[in-house]
Amino acid sequence: MLMETSPVCALVDSFGRRVSYLRLSVTDRCDLRCVYCMSERMTFMSRREILSLDELERVARAFIRIGVRKIRITGGEPLVRKGVIDLFRSLSACLQDGSLQELTLTTNGTHLAQHARDLALSGVRRVNISLDTLDPHRYATLTRGGSLTTVFEGIDAAQDAGLAVKINTVALRGNTEDEIDDLIHFAHHRGTGLTLIETMPLGETGEDRLDQYLPLDRLRRRIEARWSLTDIGLRTGGPARYAKVDETGGVIGFITPLTHNFCENCNRVRVTAAGVLHTCLGQNDAADLKSAMRASADNTVLLETIAHALKHKPKGHDFVLDRASVPQIKRHMSATVG
Template sequence: METAPLIDPFAREISYLRVSVTDRCDFRCTYCMAEHMQFLPKRDLLTLEELDRLCSTFIRLGVRKLRVTGGEPLVRRDIMTFFRAMGRHLESGALSELTLTTNGSQLARFAGDLAAVGVRRVNVSLDTLDADRFAAVTRWGRLPQVLEGIRAAKAAGLRVKINTVALKGFNEDELFRLVDWCGAEGHDLTFIEVMPMGEMEEADRLGQYWPLTDLRARLAGRYRLIDLTERTGGPARYVRLQETGQKIGFITPLSHNFCESCNRVRVTCTGELYMCLGQEDRADLRSVLRASDDAAVAAAIRAAISHKPKGHDFDYSRARISGQMSRHMSHTGG
């Protein structure tokens, strides 16, 4: 089978795949999904075997980093079957990193198993350290359960990176508390601007938007920020706090477009390949998977990558939302 690397029209090599294994979640975060979601019927989702075939094809085509997302990936039934299948690519050296983004609710249960198959770090979404606020923003979540999961991950030898969505009027006053807690626990921390995804009143989305330029300026008022050149394959840009040595990341799709170095694509739990999180263009890989062999799947992937756009169109700058996506973040997988 042909194994030449995936190169998009702008000479970017695609080496990073984010794959959603479910649209379901045990939380209902206010910026991610509606409280009463209509989830997809099981027949629409890729089976674990189909996910294995698809991800293995991407790996043969040069993907070196695989991030498993959801919804909440650890609520998918028998999900460790898939992680074990991907672990064989770590053992062969074809895959350099297998990781996941999680809300942390199931980490106490799965951390040891994840470490055993070769997962070395996890990203945990955590927007507040206040139990009441946590319950409000997640609707169904409990902060002690997540903190227990984070402790279990650390005990299993997993590196934990905390992902915090910057929400105006919600967690602005916790900026330094979050930084101090992550520093004490040894966790890296990345802040993310809220993105215009899903069905939401425009005024509400604009009201939530806290530009990271402002957040960074507040940090600079207390710490000396040293810009780092390192990249982890994703969109974050990093600084180190000189006083504590901590690494802080910023993902800024609105205030600073990071598309020029994009090396990643996303596959949904239904087998749709999105070449850009902020565009609606997509390719249906499920039908190819179910009707053809792996060579045809590889050809379909190449054809889709040939249409990868230069960048997204997210924009809050004129007091209205431009480039808004109608699909929920839980569908695409973050």
């Protein structure tokens, strides 16, 4: 049993995997409607359903106390959450005292120009920016109305503030094959990494995911027709496997939830903006941390709830993608913690 007064201990699940990485969502809302992530007409949680900034900090500090060393703030789009920079400032104290090794952010980049400097001052050293195309018209189509210019401005602002940038690209059939050489050149010319991600069957989006799905082993063969790749042992705490592009000296990551399951080394859990703990992205497991926090002024119930959830962390996900299947997970990626 984990008690508030217990010493710091490691989070280890029943399969012996140590959990050291928390993805913490601050909102399910987003200013874009990407075709692989959301439906065009989304219903978001009400303000009363989501955790306050103080509660989000309390969750983060509880996980830090019991062994989490890396926290990624996510959404939805985290930078649309009012006051979110205050959360980064509060958690920066954990970076300063050494109890937290890294505080990072995943963003679509549309608000990054406004916040990059404050993020850097709060101890953030790197950010992941979602960018699936370099074509303004295609970007507007994929995001259902977004402006690519604002993302480019966000990338510039992040790098000007001293933040390391990694580009995250969801591989989409009929899109990514055409642009992959340009994406590699764009990222590596700017000194950023590039990570490619297979689309996942999470939530109804109004689009046929099988039509969107591009296996990364197929895309890698397309890349190797132009570039020389050398696999490397780089690890950044997530599920990506990395290769160096010999011609540029830059790095490409491959995240393959469908073609090559990476669950055996999973070190991650997710907490939604509503305070729901998911120990697996591709399963329906859930633990109510919001109720646990509000049940007691101290963290005894909260820590016990986390410990119980970790004991039942699934061995892995069971994603299936075919025309006969519906999304196994009804919640959207924006609500699951991207």
